[in-house]
Amino acid sequence: MNTYERIKEIATEHGMSIREVALKAGVGENLIYRWKHTKPSLKSIQKVANALNVEVEDITSTSDKDESSQYRAIQRKAKKLSIADQEKLIDIMDTIFDKTDDE
Template sequence: MTMFERIEFISKKRGMSLREVNEKAKLGTNAIYRWKKQTPSVDKIKAVANVLGVSVDYLLGKSESQTTSDNKDLDVEEAIDSMRSYQGKEISESQREVLRGIIKGYLDNQGK
């Protein structure tokens, strides 16, 4: 699987389009699509990995593990991603931020 295919796969898994990933990583227009033929810089790969919650090694094909060193943050993102709507309405980014804080606070208190 190429880096582009890995990005496409994990983006779909996270419920994001490549355009959304591109914007959140603060890359130029359609930058990720150009990676089919061009090799991006490490800082751009790192930005995409951070947006997707995966390791750079996973994107580069050096690891099959999708998780980052901070599994709790990934678990929180997966929980939020699994909840795409509430009462028939899509969850906004601001609502996602609130949910992220609630879930992290809950998980932090469970460990005490």
């Protein structure tokens, strides 16, 4: 997944278009489209990350080749939780899905 595709995925989760992201980030819409084929500057990526309220690594990470967009969305949201809330989330998931760490 390239930088543009990742931004598009996150923007869609936030109900935003690429145009809206570009306006909120203060970068050109065409600049974001160019990231389909070129590598963006860290400064521009930081602006887009701020506009989307995500970490830069959420846009630049390349380690999720086999992960679904839903899984990546869960990761992004869980990262923003406190440790205590992350533990509560795990308990909730275990309860809902009747799973344990032993499985």
